[in-house]
Each structure stands twice: as structure tokens, then as C-alpha cells.
Amino acid sequence: MASDVGSRAFQNARLQKKHRKQADELLPRAVAAYRAGRPAEAQAICGQVLALLPDHFDALHLLGVVALDGGQLDLAEQALTKAVEIDPRHAEALSNLGLALFNRKRFEDARKCQERAIALKPNMVVALTGLGNTLMRLGRPEEAIAAHDRAIALKPDYADAYCNRGMALLPLARNVEANQSFDRALSLNPRHMEAMFGKGLASINLRHSNDALAAFDAALAIRPHAAQVLAQRGRLHQQAGRFDPAMADFTAALAIDPRQDMALLGFAQLSVIKDNIAPAMDACRKVLEQNPESEVAWTWLGECFCKQGDLATALQHFERALEIKPDFGDAITAKIFLLDFMPDTDFAQHQAVRREWWTRIGSKITRRPPPLRDRDPERRLTIGYVSSDFRNHSAALVFLPVLRHHDHKAFKVVCYSCSPLQDGMTERCRAAADLWVDAWQMSDEELTDRIAADEVDILVDLSGHSAGNRLPVFARKPAPVQVTAWGSGTGTGLPTIDYFFADPVTVPEEARPLFAEQVYDLPAVITTDPLQGWQPTPLPMLRNGYVTFGVFNRIDKISDPALALWSRLMGALPDSRIVIKNGALDEPLLRDGLVARFVAHGIAQERITCLGLSTRDQHIAQFAAIDMSLDPFPQNGGVSTWESLQAGVPVIAKLGHGAAARAAAAINTAVGLGEFVAEDDDGYIAIALRYAAQPAELAKLRAELPAMVAGSAAGDVETYTRKVEEGYRLFWHHYCASS
Template sequence: MDTFQKAKDHFLAGIQKLESGALEEAEREFLASLDLAPGRPSTLTNLGATQIKLKKFSAAKSTCKEALASDKNNSEALLNLGLAYKETGDLITALDSFKQALMLDPKSSKAWSNKGSALRDLHRYEEALISFDRALDLDEKYYEAWTNRGLTLNDLGRHNESIQSYAEAISINRNYVDAWFNKGSIYLALKEFSQALACFETAFEINPDYEYLLGDLVHSKLLIGDWKDLDEKLLRLVKQIEYQEPVSTPFPMLSAVDKPELHLATAKLWANKQYPRNTSLPVIPKKNHSKIRIGYFSPDFKDHPVSFLMAELFELHHRDEFEIFAFSLKADNAGGVVRKRLIAGFDQFLDVENKSDQEVTQLSRDNEIDIAIDLSGYTQFSRTGIFAHRAAPIQVNYLGYPGTLGTGYFDYIIADPTLIPPTHQCFYAEKVAYLPYSYMVDDSKRIASEKILEKKDFGLPDNTFVFCCFNNSYKFNAELITSWAKIMLKVPNSVLWLSENNKDFKSNLLIAFSSRGVDPTRLIFAPRVELMEDHLARYRMADLFLDTLPFNAHTTALDALKAGVPILALTGEAFAGRVTTSLLKAINLPDLITNSREEYESLAVELVKTPNKLDEIKKRLQINLVESPLFNTQIFVKNIETLYKKMYEQYQEGLAPEHLTI
């Protein structure tokens, strides 16, 4: 057999392996073919495509460039080169490659679609939409383009059109999991949780190992209080995370399991795959500023719990020592009062929603930000990619996300000794910067209204003990409901006051309590209250807040205490399950902290049956609201600024980040 034929045989074997998904074998076959017949453009092009699928992006770039050196009109090689650049975060170069491919082949629907994807990642959504529409004009059956179009429409807030695009993709290929998953994600964002769950369950039937699907499926079930078959799903979720399989984004894990080691593993898997460290920008040169420049990054500079808590902190920062910048990752289309206050409270307020991650990073560097603080973590509309590019010499994870981000480029997480005891530091990728008392700040201007309220205004019966919990529905679970049912059965003259959350949750919860022997009429559901001062005022109708685990009340717990309502805590292992315990220690009410379900249930009943004890706790709470440091914003500002100075000194001295205390 001559050399040419051997090369051809290896090439054809490579094509066969590539089509069957045996990628490593395909790569070997293409390399063997090139050893015998170097420089063949078709072999190099297919090798580049294989290396992209194998995520060997550096090798793929070299291969594609070699293919183009042999044939400068190789549009397929240009497409592959663009994909390799896109996957490594160099979106401008990727876009240029796709444009060159289109110059060679303007009727390539694939090139138009890839161009649209690059434009979308650059936050140039309207241009991206034009590209996807062009791809679909050329091939109306191109279901991947329909799905990418759906993603872009969602970015533009055109949710119904987005859902329709996914429906088009599904009508062409019912087994296209991406479309089912993305359709479910939109329903999730729209708070149409049952429809989201239906999409995720269909996707799970098609491919139960689809990346990040199982976590969202579990989260959707928790959101509507559908706990049937949940134990089986949770067991699978835990095992797959333990086997290093990317089956959940980080946030759903916080309410799924109380295991900080699994939260770390999930965050690492997510960060390494979605937001790896990006070194395309140069190392930041060291500067020594007379005032430390603090950049707060958030999509929640609006009517949102993060801003409700932090508004006064931004205002009280000492301007003789600090310059304070806001990087707003999302506009406030509602034009709320909080946004206006925040804009006034920063030295500079930068709206960066329509900038790419790299552009935001460069803007931060241009402003010579010393400490970049991410206030969103892995919550909705977060932009971790900004920090992957290194927005500042010091990068900090604080407040918005109760756990580690699992990266190698966040230097610190701000916490307190209760949230992350020294023995738990190993579960955090960041070094821990410890605040005394509690990590949570509050705005002292956030006060309850003076309206005269009565229980009947909220459908609550008089002369009845009112347990309450205004937590989000995903924080509830079957084990918790069993504990609450036991408590209520032992305290017959009581009701449970809950946030309405959503209609499916309400319906499922009524069934759950009824099946445990509790009359469902004893559950009173509270609709959303628009004004914060009215929300705080209505807490006065409650006698005792019952907390959740593995995901505690956070802002909700602070609200309850601020309104004078004691909160019964059950301490967990992970950050999300230790927040209420932290708050109770900070306000000097340790007698409300429990460490087992049995202790939790027993203390709840005891507090009802010994009203003098509960009255004494309420009196102490009222005194401690004034005397303890928890609600003293001035003390908090001083403490967090001391931490910032320590971080800055550590950096200026050329030392690596280390655990900090003050």
C-alpha cells in the first residue's frame, strides 16, 4: 500500500471516529494521516474541529492556522479558528475570523450563526439577532440557530419570542436538549416554575447527563414544593458531583445539600468550565494610591435585597481614604428610588450592562481600581467573566452569594467566624477576610412604617400564636415541613404565616401539612408587599420566626430581628446554613440557636408554652437592637474599611493573600 493510500485510510478512519464521537481516536487518526501526508487542508481542518471538541483550543488554533497557510480560502478552517478564539475569550478575534469566513462564503448559515454567537457574547444583541435571522433565512431548519436566536431574544427581554424560537427548534428536532433546557431556564427566570420543571423533566428523559440540568430540575421542584422522587434525584446529584461531573450550577446546590465540600466541588467545576482564568490582558502594574479605589460590581443596584442592605455603606465610606466606584451590570428599567439614591452615594456610577466582560475589565483597570468586589457571585445576571480577566489586583467575593466561587482568581471572601470557622477554611477557594460580629451590613435608614396594623389586616386570627417564615420557597423541604407539623400539632392554638411565593408551592404545601395531620386552614399566606417599610411593619404581627435549613433566612432574618421578632435558628454546616446563627450571636441571643432538629422542635414548643421566657427574649432583642453592633452601620463601615486596608497593605508589600482578621 502506498503512502498516499495509507494517509487516506487514516483520514477516513478519523472522519468515522469523529462522527461517532470517539474524539481522541479521531485525533490520533488525523495526526497519523498528517505524518504521512503533511499539510493537507482537509485533514488539518477536521483535526482542528476535533481538537475544539476536545477543548484543546491552543492546539486547534495552531492546526487551523496551518490549514489556512495551505489554503487561505478555507472557510471551514476560518470557522474553526473563530470557535477556538471564542472559547478562549478572545471574542474580537473570533468575530474577525467569522467575518472572513463569510467573505469567502456569504451563504454559510453556520458562519452567520457563529458570528451571531460572538456578537451575543460581546453584548451586541441587536446585531447578533440580525446574524441569526440571516442564518435562518438561508436554512430555516437550522435548529441550533433557532436556539441561539432564543438566547439572544431572552437577553433583550423579549421572553415570549424567545420561547417561540425554542419551540421552533424543538419542532425541527424534538430531541434537541439545548432547546428544552434553555426554554426551561426562561420559564425559571419568568417564575413560571411548573412549566420550567416540565421542560427540565423532558430534557432529563432525553439526556439525564446533560450538563447542569439535574441541578435546575431539583431547584425547580423545590421552588414549587414538589418533593416526590426528590431524594432519588438528590442522591444522584451528590454522587455525580462527587465523581466530578458538571450536573449543577452552584446556586441550586446551596438549598439541595448542607455539605460545604460539595458546594466547593460544584463551584470549581462551574468556574473551571465556564469562567477559567483569562490571561489575554497584561498583568496589572502595581500602583500606590493615596486613596484606595474600591469598585463594587453588581447587577442589583436597584430595589433588591443587596442594595437595601448596602446603600448606607456606600454613602458612609470615608472619602478621605477611599474612592468608591459602582459598576452596574444591569440597568434599572423600573427607575426605582433606590437606584437614584445609589447613584448619588457613589463617587462614580458606571453603567456597563452593554459592555463585554473584557471591556468592563479594561474600564476597571483604566480607573485603576485597587479592590474589585463582586456582590453577585453565582446569582442571576452575575458576570464572573469580568473577574476571570482580573479587573483589579485584589478581587473579593462578598454578600450576594453565600459560598465560595471556586476560582483561583478571587483572593478573598468576606465572612465572620461563625459562617466560616477555621476548620472550614479548606472548603473555600478564597482566603477568608473575617469581620467581627456578623458579615451582614444593614441600612439604618431602613425602618418600619408607623401604620397602626392589626392581625385581621393580614387574615391572622386574634389570640393565636403566630409562627412565621417569609423565606423563598426553594428553602423549604419535606424534612423541614415534618418538623413544623410536629411543632404545630403540639401547639394547637397556633398558625403558620408564610410568603405566598407561587400558586403551585401554596397548593403543594397545603397538601403536605394536611398529610401530616395539620389542618390546612392553619396556614396563612402573605402576598408580596411593595414597600419595604410596610413589609417590616407587618412583622409585628408575628410571635416567632421559624428558620429553614440547609439555606437559612438571610436578609429575611435581619428583617425579622430589626422588626423585633425572635428567630429560631437551626445551624448547618455550610455558609448558607449558618447565617441566622451568625446574626443571633451578633445580637447576643444565643439561646435561640439550636444544633439538631429535635432541639429545634423542642425549643419552638417550649417558647410557646413558657411565654415569660419568650417575652424576656423579646425584651432583650429590643435592647440589643440599640446596643449590639449588628445594626450599627457606622461600626460596620469602620470594620470593613479596616479589612480593605489590610488587603491593600498585603498587596503593596508583595505578599500573597492570607486569612485576615481585625
Template sequence: MSKSKTSSTALERQMREVRDLYDQGKRDLAYARNREILNSFPNSAEVNYFFAKLQFEMGLYKETLTSLKKGFSCLGIAPEFKAYYELLTRLQTDRAIDLWEEGALWLIQHYPKNGVGWDYYGLALLEREKFVDAEIAFRQALALLPNNPHVLNNLACSLNSQDRGAEAERFLSRVVQIDPKMAVAYNNLGNAQRMVGRAKEAITNFLKSLELVPNQAFTYNNLGLAYRVDANYQEAITCYKKALELQPGLFQVYPNLIDAMRQNGQLQEAIDLAEEALSKTPDLPELWACFADVLRDANHLDAAVEAYIRALSYRADAHSNFNLRVYTNLLFCLNYHPDLSAEVIFDAYKEFDKRFAQPYFKKRTYANDKNPTRKLKIAYATQSFYNHVCAYFLIPLLEHQDRTQFEIIAYSNVVKEDEKTQRYKEIVDQYIVTTGMTDDEFASRVIADKIDIFIDLSGHTNGNRLAVFARKPAPVSVHWLDYGYTTGLSAIDYYLTDKPTVEGGAQRYFSEKIWALDGPAYAYRPNKLNFEQTPLPYFRNGYITFGTLSRSVRLNHRVVRVWATILDAIPNSHLVIDSGDFKDPAVQDEMASRFVKYGIERERIKVGYSTPVSAAMREFDIGLDCFPHNSGTTLIECIYMGIPYITLAGRPSIGRIGSSILHAVGHPEWIANSEAEYAEKAVILAHDIERLAYLREHMRGETENSPLMDELGFARSVDKAFRQMWQIYCESEAS
């Protein structure tokens, strides 16, 4: 017998001893015996591998990697050495991610043409949330392993993590063709489709993934996200609960479940769950962020602000997309705070600009023709090109803008298209979907399209693309419509509004230059099918009913105190508070209790949610506006129904929305300048039943004939403003 065969036989016998000890549960003895054998056979790939396996199971991660490197060196490198790769992959834990990355880089250095090292390195970067670097690594791996479904899937994951679902979908479609049994690929394909708004297709693929591999907690979580995009919040809640039932420690599900409860109107239940989850995992920023959203909607503003700040404290990268989204929600919340000054709030907006906008600002030389009289390309950017409240104002403008002067482009970030989306597509010259575009890609598209005037319609609302405006991709930029206040961005040139909203030296609270139109800042087109007029409820009830359709966040302690004063002054009067924030009976009772503390009987306070909104308004004799943040469209709807409302003119411009509407319809007498005057005007109006009855019958006609519904006149004023803005730009470039 040859010497090599003798050695081989001896090695097999000795390693069999090690495996027997291991199978008997005597791991320490197996480890000691393996070490002895390694001294005799230091270049055996098998001995090094089993030694590494034992080290890993004993928690000796650094030693595991050393043994794996030695084993790889003994073997060379080839795909058939699957066990080595699998053991290296097991280092991909929170405790050993540094070693996992070190191992991947070692593979790249020693075996650069294999591709596995690049794939593993990409996974390490993915774990660290370095998504752009991970994408680069996966593309290197794909160049070496062009049809490897795992590499294709991992590359798609890095793209999904950058909100680039459209690109990810292309790679994942290849994966499921190559390996139609790869459950994780269907899961990731569902994520990509969910991002670009195709929720139903996403749901189909998540269900396919669960069919292949049932009871995957993370897949149920993602299925819940797809149902949430489809506005099916109850199904989403069911999926999230199933995910937590399968894997109670999957804490990232909690923010999703809490947010779905919030959107489903289960505010108190969402708050309770958030507090329970935070007691288990207090350092999850996403959990603090969703907790803040619920607290805001439940009108616990101070606690919400604290939670937002806590959420912002975790990310090492202060400029991350997560931090940007949280900060924009914080600004949205601050707008409603009843006790903060306009100066303090605007300081927070300036900080947003400093952190999230100015780093991306580029002073550009634009290729746009600087002829002041030529036809201009104007573009509106928003996530609201669907059946959203903006349609009451935006569609009339787009239909009446002068097409001899302007070519109109819609940049749409809509998640879910509907019949209104189709109408927008019909009335603009180009409809361009930006969902899935990165901020840089979107900005590059605006530059390539040679947009002259770029209009933001979103402000700090969900789904905004302010980061694109921060890059200043067009010569002139404007903010208008769906927010009611400054964006804080020094990169945006103008804030388009009207004079009543910015009275009192408002410019110091705006980063944009205020451009106040001569007439209203909008023209309103109602859905007349939803607003059938009814007689004054007083004649049916025998008492005055005050009402509001405001969100909970506006109903602060100042508002409650003044409204309670009004109710106390009008015996037997009632108050109706109606909005989607009051679906939860616990939240209804909590809001009513605030009035009970002022001595108002509980039965005089009706809190709830009606749909359509006109069902609630039919019960109103007089509307009450909120402050310091006024309501918006619901005030116009009250006026259109013949219901007068009292408003308090406060902070520009969110505190003067009610004033703007009343000026537009010719009723400035209902504008108060102090809380005492507000209560006085409400009480005086409540005693004038004859006047209320007249207004109920005639105010719709007044509104229809007012500047508030002069669609053509408003469009011409906007056209004029845009032309003048362009001329100012051309003159500045010529000087």
C-alpha cells in the first residue's frame, strides 16, 4: 500500500472519531481531537473545515474565519465547495458582520474571478445599509456570474433598498424565469412592484412566495405592506399580526402594524401597541417614528415632537432618507403646535434646509433659451395626481392655462393610479411617472426636459420630492397648493399664494420669496353630487349646532377652551366634531372629555366619522375653524353648503387660510383677530337665526359667483405670475 493511501486511510479513521464524538454531543472532546489531527494534517481541507464548523458553534467567530481561510487555501476555489461557502455565510450575524465582510474581501483578493466574494461583500454592505456600495459589489458579482439567480436577487434587493423598484423588477423577472421555485425572489419581486404602486401584482407574488415556502414571517410582513398600499388596512393588520405570531422577535413588523392601525382609525390601540413594543425594543428608530405619527394624529403634539426627535437620534448618517422623512413629518407636526412661536417653527425649517437640501444644491448653467416671451415648459410635481383633495383646485387650473404660452408636464409620484389619474393624463401635454426614480435621476430628467418653471405641489407631505427641488434642476421653481406654508428650501424661488394669507410681515417666515396674487390663491371646483343642500338644522333640532370637519391634530387646548366658552354661552347648543381621526371610540371619548372638563355636558358633544363629509355638514348651523393651524378644503365645503364659519387670523400662512377663503367669498366679517373676538362673533352669529337661514339658502350662489370659483380668472392670474417670474429670471441672467 502506498504512503499516500495509508495517510488517507488514517485521516479518514481519525476524522470518523471526531464526527462520532460530535454526534454524541461531546463537542469539546471533538474539538480537542480535531485540533490534534490538524497538527498532523495541517493542509487538509476537510480537517480545517470541520475545525471551523466546531469553532463557529462554540462562538469562536474570529477563529472560524481563520480556519476557513486556511481551508480555502488548501482547496483552491471552485463552486462545488458548497459547505465552505455555507459556513462562511453563517458568519453573517450581528455579532460577526465584521468577520463576514473580512472573509468576503479575502475571497475577492485571493480569487478575484470567482464572483462569490463580490456577492458576499455586497451582502455585508447590505447588512450595513450601505445600499449604493452594495449595488456596486453585486454588479461586479453579476459580471462574473451573469445568470446566477442569487446574485440577481441580491442586486435587486440593493435596488429595492434605494427605492428603485422599477429597476429591481427587471432583474427579479429574470430570477423567477431562471428559478421558478425561488420563493425569496417572488417576495422581492412583490416588494419592487409595491414600490411602483402595482399593489395587486405585488400581492399575487407575495402569495406565490408563501405558497412555495409557507409561514415566512417576513413575507407576511411584506404582504401587509402591499395591502396597505392598496388601502386595505384591515388585511394589512391581519398579515402583520400573523408575522408576529410566527416570529415574535421580528420587531420591524411593529412600526408597520402600528401605522396600519393609525390609518384604520385605531389610534388608541396603536398607541398602546407602540408603548408595549418600545418596552421590548426601545432603540428601533422606525418604531419611534411611527409612534410619533400616531401621537400627532391623536393630538398629543408635545409627545409626538419628542418621539420624532428620538427617532432622529439613531442614524449615524444624519442625511439619510429615513432621517429626511422623519424630519419632514416633524415639520408637519410643528405647524400645528399651539404654543410655539412662528420664529421657533421657522428655525426648524431652516435647519431642514441646512441638513437635507443645501448639501445637494448646485449652481447650474441652464441650456434653456432665455427669451422672455417664448412659450415655456412648466412642470408640476406631486404624489397627488389621483382622487385627492388637490383635484378640486389643480384640475381647474390645468384645464384653463393658456396652451399658447405654456407646455404642461406632470411629474407623477402617485403610488396608486385611479380615474382622476386618467383625467390628469388627458389634460397635460406629458405625464411622466417618477415613482422609482432616485432624486438624482429625477433631477437629471427635469434638466434633460429643459423645464423652465418647476412647481412643487406637496411641501412636507408624504411622498414629496423636495430633495429633487433641492438640486435646483430648473431655472425657476415654485411651491404652491398642498401644504400651506414654506418648504424651508432656499433652492425654491417663490411661494405662490394670495395677500390675505401673508399679511403682517410674513416674508421673514418664508425661505421662498412670497408671490401674492391679486385674487385668491386657488379656484375651487366642487363635486356637486356630494353636496346636496338642506334646510337650516336649527329649525329641525330647536338648538344651534356648531361643527368642524378638522383633523384631530388641530384641536388643541386653546381651541377646546374657546369652543367650550362658546357652548357655555349658548345654552343647549351642540358641537359636532367629525373626521377620519375619530373612528376609534376611545379617541372619541377622550376628545369629548376635554370639553366635559369645562363643564359641558357629554351629550352635547358628538364626535365621530361620517362619509361623505356632507352627511356631517348637514347637521351644522355654524362652522368653527381651528387655530393656530386653520382647516382648508373643508372650510370651502362649508361655505358651499351655506354654512358660515368663524376663523381666527393667526400665523402666516397656515393660520390665515380661513381668512383667505372668507375674503374670496366676500365675508371678512367672520374673521377674528383674538380668541375673545372669535367667541364673540360665534355667539352673535348663533343668535341671528334669520341671518343663518338666509345664508343657508343664498351663500352657494354667492360662492359660485365669487373669485373663489372663477376658474378662468384664477388661471389667467397664475399664467401672468409665471410669465413675470420667467421675465425676472431672464433679466437677472442678462445683467
């Protein structure tokens, strides 16, 4: 018995020795194959070694490295975990296991491995910069930068460490410094694709779109099928309004990697812009399946619900995004916009969420020292206007009249255009300015510097919290006096903005203490140029024998309470019709959904006409078929209210509980049409029924209304502009008198 045991042990020892010899012959071949770029061969040879000796450390380690390079993360983790179990003090194996865990998004486990590797081998630069990447993913960018700096100090020519350091600087908004790190990496390795990609990201953040596009194109020349680069280039095209190239890049990225989150989110955003809601929602949900903590996906999913009129669900999604990232500006802006549309919200809630933007974002931006200006109260003043809407946009219809009628002897007009999109309206705005600055490729810091260099006395925000705003510039306070006006007309919540142009109806006295800005009254919160070439038209009711109501507004302004009230009105006038006009109604899903809402209230489908996109002239011409316009609420019409009145079609408005819910009432009041302003739902219907029963009186008003509008202080754009300039001069006097 003892001799048999001894014989087997001897035979096993001989076999092990034989296997060891074979393994020792095979492993160098595996290493050579790996170094020669033949990973499949290297992996196969490692498999042969492990079939002979399952605990062969070097074969396990090499197999793990080969699998890691090839994206076989399961195999890499298994092989490297076993290697570390065999030799727990092997720093390289620990570092490589950390990288495998990092790629599997198990960042806390990766950190532990990398820190163990560094403890065993403090000068291991690969582990140090790998730890830096892990710390960044764990939301610890400052520690990440320190780890990369240690790696660079040990190996000053290590391009990967410079690149990784640049990536860690991006979430801290240290974009200029990040660009310097990427440039250093590229000086060491001109074909470093990740550094070129990072340079593109930093350039996007700095608004240097041309530089970003060049960087992404260069990165794709190095690696044509890099899905993340295609996705970011698509994002860049989208920001510039180049929607077809953007969609092409998103589609190409998703063909390579169907789960690429930036491509999915870009596809979702572009789909929302084009009113293709169902595919947008699907893309957002795919992102959330793989990353439930994506604040961007939650925000865009909320935007999808906004488009469908489900505001309560949308608000929940915006709040979820802010739970994940409390300073996520897109979600706060979306929430601000949404609350203006939600029934039963009021001035207090609207201004509270604007202050939320200031608390979470604006207050953390460093304010510039007070600029030095000549405090002569009567000298020529430089007025700077900041907007992304110096183009074919409804906001431009509101501020262009003021630009055109300024007294240039008393005021120098500077326009800071923050959009790459230009058209005929851009040229009209440019012609009205003394100085035009294309600021769309300026970072917030660069634009602030330019405004200071131009010695702007009064800086005017024309966007509020709407898309394309530059409120972070106003948070820096580059001008002595700052004003918000026209483009949004609801206040900003920024204590660095001194004044807000409104009127006594839009912002009543009792609401004014809620605003961060001091309210200054104009004849109306907005104005617009008179219609060109418009001729009065007969009252349609006289030939039709029934009333035709018009709603020429965005359909997302058609709240459930507004639609229910209009349905009630149409129920009281069984022969009446309603025409709803908006470009979004070309989308069948949205059009059919809107009609279905009326049908659910008992209004027959044939009584509803939906009109889609048209030129502005065609849009205005449609008022010839309308007897009375119905103003939506709580988000009123602005330019659409003016257009209707100028065309001779009175607008029935209802006073609401926020600035956006009182704009139409303010315009009506300003042009002498106060009898078309209701205090409540019953009053709204009473106005409509009264004039429906008095076609002669309505026809007389239709004929007289354009002249009434043009003769009012709000409708006469020259008079209106003088009122604006009186405000600027008063603001400057106050500044000059201040200590």
C-alpha cells in the first residue's frame, strides 16, 4: 500500500515536471504572439498551458491581459482574479484586474485593486493613472487629478496620463487647462485618439465649435469607427442646427454600438426637436436601462412627456434628474419652463424655481469686480444686447423694433449674437446695431471679457431662461447695470440683474417683491412691428353664419383647463368652429392627439381644423378666416396676440397668476381692449358669447382695431422705444448717484 502511494506520488511529480517543462516552452511563444499583435494565437497558447497547469500564474496573467485588450471582460476578470489569488502581491496583476473591473463599471472594486497595486509598487504609473480614471468615475475629480499628476511626475513623457488628466479636468469646467493637458499628450503622441477626442470635448464646453469639429474629424481619421466620437460630433452638428449630419452621426454610432448613451441621447433630443416623440422616448429608456442615474436621459424623457401634455409626469422626471445632479442646468431650465405652463402655479412658485437656478448654479460663479465707468449721467451710453435669437424667431419680432428705432446719438447699440444660425432677420438686426459681435464661439469667460472690453454700460438679456441663454455671463456682472427684457419676460431670479422690463398688468404690485430684479413698467411687456401690407378683411361670421375661433399658438400651450373651457364654449355655440395653427400639427401623432382631446369633451372632429407649418405671410393671411382668437392659458400668447390684434381679430384673454399667464391681458389692456380680458372662466365665455351675438359690433371692431393698436403707446414702436430709452437713462442716473 505504502509503495503504491509512493509510486503515484513519484509519477505525479514526474508528470508535473513534464507539464512544467512543456509550459515553460509554450509560454514564451504566447508572449511573442501577443507582442507581435496575434492575440488569438496568444490566447490559444495560454489555454494550452492552463490545460497542463491550471494554476500557472504567468499564463493566467497573460490570458487576462489578452482578453482585456480584446474586450472579453468576463474572461479577463476570471483569469486575473485567479492570478491574484495565486500571487496576491503581484502589483501588475492587481493593476490589470483593476482595469478589467473598471471596464465592467465596478468602480469601487477597481479602486481597491488599484490602490493595493500602488501600495505594493508606489512608482507604478499605469496603476496611478488607472486609479485616477476610476476616481473620476466615482465622482472624485480632484483626487483623480492628483493621481494623474503623480503619474506624470514619475514619467513626464507619459501621454496617457496627460490625456487622463485632461478628462478629469472636464467635469470641473477647467476646460482651458484640460486643453493644455490634451495638447501635451498630442505633442508626445500625435495620433493619440483619446487626447484628440478630449480636445473636442473641451472645445465644445468652451463653445469653440470649429475647433471641436476639427478635433473630432481628426480623431475619426485615426479611428473611423469610434462610436463615442461619432456621437459627440453629432451633438456638435445638432447644436449648430445641422440636423441631417447630426442624425447621420448618431445613426452611425448606434450601428457600431447600439447602447452608446450619447448617441441615444442625441437621437432622442433631435427626435423631440422634430416632434418624433415615440422614438425619443424609446431612446431615453434604453439609456436608463443601462444607467438609471443618467440625469440627461431623465430630463429628455421629461421633455417627451411635456410634448404630450403630461406635465405632472414631466415634472417628476425633471426632479429625478436634479436628485441625481442638483446643479444640472438643463433640468432646472426645463423645470422653469414647465412651471410656466402648469395650471395652478403662481408668481411665488415661478420665482422660487428661478432662484433655485441662482442657488444651484449662478451663485457659484465668480462675480467680476465692479467695472469702472465714467459716471456722467447724460453722456452717450453703450447698450449691449445678448441673445441667441437674432434670427427667424418669435423673440426677434419683439426686440427688432427697439433696435431699429434707437436714438444712436444718445445710445451706442452693441449686439452679441450667440447662435451660429443666421438668416434675413439676422441681417436686419445687424443693420440696426452700431457694433455686431459674433459671440457664439465665445466661452462665458471670453464673452464676459469682451463685454468688459467694449465698456458696455447697460447689458440687456433677451432670453431669460429660454434656450440659448447666456445667464452665466450675467451672473459674472460684466456691466454696471444689467436688465432682462422681452425674449422671455418672466424674470430670471438673478440678483446680478438689476431691472426687469414689464408692465402693471403682467406683474402687479403685490407680486413685485418676489422678483430678484426691480420691475420697470413699459406700455406693455412686449411690442412688435405692425403688419406689412395687411388690408382689413370682412368678418367671416357674416358670410358663414357661425363663429370661427382661432388658436395660432404652440400646441404645448393648450393646457387641459384651456381646452376644457374652449370645449365648453363650443358647446354653448353648437355651430361654431375652431382653427388651431402650429407647425407641430404636421406630426400625425400630435395632431391626432389634440383632436382626440376635443372629441373627448364632446366636440365633433369636423368642427376642428388643424393647420401646420407655413411662411409668416401665409400664417397672417389665415386670420382672414377667424372671428375671434382664444388665448391659451396659463401660458399666454405673445407675438401671436399682437398678430391677431393687428389683423383686426380681437383676442379673448384670462388673467392668470404668473407673468406668462397675464401677457395677453396686458397687451389687450395696453391697446384699449380691456373688455376682452376675463377674470375667470365664466367671464371668458361671457365675452365670447356677447360678441358672437353681436356680429355688427364685432365687424366694426375688426375694422377699427388695427388703427387702435398702431395708435397706442404699446403698438407704436417708436413711442415704445422712447419709453425703453427713458428707462435706460433712469437706470444710469441711479447708478451714477450710487456710491
